[in-house]
Amino acid sequence: MNYNKIFSKISRQLNKTEDTGEVATYIPELGNVDPTKFGVHLTTINQQHYHFGDSEEKFSIQSIAKVLALVLAYKQEGEKLWERVGVEPSGTSFNSLFQLEFSKGIPRNPLINSGALVISDILVGYLKNPKNDFIAFVRSISGNSDIDYCSRIAESEKLTGFRNAALINLMKSFGNIKNDIDVVLDFYFNLCSIEMTCKELSQTFLFLAAYGVNPHTNERVISISKSKRVNAIMQTCGFYDEAGEFTFKVGLPGKSGVGGGIVAILPQKYSIAVWSPRLNKKGNSSKGIKFLELFTTETEISIF
Ligand code: GLU
Secondary structure (H helix, E strand, C coil), X not given: CCHHHHHHXXXXXXXXXXXXXXXCCCCHHHHHCCCCCCEEEEEECCCCEEEEECCCCCEECXXXXXXXXXXXXXXXXXXHHHHCCCCCCCCCCCCCCHHXXXXXXXXCXXXXXXXXXXXXXXXXXXXXXXXXXXXXHHHHHHCCCCCECCHHHHHHHHHHCHHHXXXXXXXXXXXXXXXXXXXXXXXXXXXXXXXXXHXXXXXXXXXXXXXXXXXXXXXXXXXXXXXXXXXXXXXXXXXXXXXXXXXHHCCCCEEECCCCEEEEEECCCEEEEEECCCECCCCCEHHHHHHHHHHHHHHCCCCC
């Protein structure tokens, strides 16, 4: 399929409508990005590449990194992971405190902030040098040693991360955080600060389109069963309280971040990353979602 041609066609179509979304400013550093940026990169499992626009420019992947943290923690903990975090869509915003009180400190899923904080706690607990070991894992699955944290973004988030501090304190009060709160928060803020280009992002997630095997190296990252479950969680929980709508419109498992990135996969076929910094009211890239909706409509293939 000539994906490049489809990208240009959709882009022309989208340029006719105004993007009413807004760049995230609650993390001040994120507000400095050029809102007009737009990039897309698709990598097939046979390593063919298709791209359009600003696909080689780094951006903050934010919550998308939560999937990679989940993969590493799941590898280590196995099914006992689900004693500390659920697998249900939240139906609330990414940083909501609301459900934690009722669920006695057990987050609804690993892709909202509270869930990712529990995953961070698990990684801090077992990794020797948590930040170094985690970025080494990300580099190994992406096949790119250049991927790194962004200290400016992590610092900016630390200075304004009051809701995350509230979430972790509440969970600690219920006994669902084992390590020092500041250490876990520091790990979490760094996790969210990772920067990638659309190309790097689509390459990094390719193993989830290949049943857990990294097509760059042929090494197994996670088992087929775990890969299925991670994809299922992306499908049902990857877009906060817009997960149903993303499934309805796009029909692929995926994950968004407040930096305006979205990654989605079509099993056995491809991984696609889109970046457009303006976010809709639910905190997801507005143009990114529209682009992917038109993309699966145009290609007539989704998981459904
Ligand atoms: N670092 C962001 C936060 O904790 C992640 C949110 C997101 O990308 O959805 O608020």
